Amino acid sequence: MQYNSPYVAPTLTVDAVIFQVTDGVLQVLLLNRQNEPFKGSWALPGGYNAQGETTHAALQRITQQKTSVNIDTDLRYVEQLYTFDTVDRDPRGHAVSVTYMGCGRDISVNDPHAQFFAIDSLPNLAYDHGSIIAYAHDRLIAKLNYTNAVYAFLPKRFTLSQLQNTYEAVFGRELDKRNFRKKFLSLELIHETDETWRDGAHRPAKLYEFNSQKLESLSRSFD
């Protein structure tokens, strides 16, 4: 591919904000940088997007390689977020980053430099990755408000308390138990199963399942 003008494209990169909820805490996957720039800081998994490669494919390749996370199998919800393009965001030169958000559960990372951090106690971040994470978190809150996307954080069968905990972890605030249950059940996104969950010296909880693991918009939203 050639141009008659001396056109030079900016570098194109992709970055992923990978969320999971563990023990009632919303977490983000980060990698400790082993090289300059920002050596020692933590960064989102990301890298260069070559010509002929979609951003999704680049992301798949990069996260697989750098964190052993497979975005197609480990993540149950993936969405493109925003493209960050300020000229000085990478000290090495103009790099435009197409960012994605992904959600999963019980994600195992083998790389010793990769680690999940609670959203409210993030370490020193490289580049503009703090802004990217904040943007992703806002979007995630919005998504959970008007879609069934929570399914991505939960096992196939789950209790209503787990469901509520997940919402609370993402929203960063507590919800009323009775109102939450009434409302969520009225949305008809989940159904009861005949299984119960026993977990300690207390009443066992009914297990529920989502009717569909596909993204659906709600008729009305939370909050």
Next chain:
Amino acid sequence: MQYNSPYVAPTLTVDAVIFQVTDGVLQVLLLNRQNEPFKGSWALPGGYNAQGETTHAALQRITQQKTSVNIDTDLRYVEQLYTFDTVDRDPRGHAVSVTYMGCGRDISVNDPHAQFFAIDSLPNLAYDHGSIIAYAHDRLIAKLNYTNAVYAFLPKRFTLSQLQNTYEAVFGRELDKRNFRKKFLSLELIHETDETWRDGAHRPAKLYEFNSQKLESLSRSFD
């Protein structure tokens, strides 16, 4: 800027979906292509994004040059939409396009090849620009539902009928007059002025103004 690997970036382009509402019709600005590919088809204003240039700056430069529309002064609301990146979207080679949506009113275009088209009677479109316009329209509907972004389509002072017409043009359906007025006034985004608007053989209408021309989120939404 150099890489030690033989990295080649895709071409980076920007495209803008520029909306206005005229005579109760939502319109999109298009350019008739004078060159291959897609010669004779209509396309969104757009072009190459060079290294060292933000996507916003590229858009500003390109729309100014190709359509004489100045996105900073002619448009009262501009937002980045989505980045389209499929490998075959441009027959000349892999081009990743960062797309924007912009809204204004009474936009004058000098270029004889540039023209506004009603959203529901678009001509033959180049590239994937049909999908981009559809995406932008969806987003615009959502924005008007939960923000005060309509202000971008209206003059400083306007009647409630004009306001309702604008919503109807964007939503593509009629709204109940009494409910619309009640609800919109209850949002406290606009205030009455002491002026009225006379326009034909009928009762004159009160003119209103927005309290703020900055984007604000609504406490509750339409629809």
Next chain:
DNA sequence: TATAATTAGTGTTGACTATACAATAACTAT
């Protein structure tokens, strides 16, 4: 100067939704 034509402006009711709030049920460990 009355009448027709046209758009502006206004309220009520019933259904549904949101919020605030506390007691009982079911299980395990001691």
Next chain:
DNA sequence: ATAGTTATTGTATAGTCAACACTAATTATA
């Protein structure tokens, strides 16, 4: 049997949504 822990459930009040039709103010014209 009792204590401890989590699960489960209902009501009342306020607020919001959706459906629906007439009067007010102006101009043109008969």
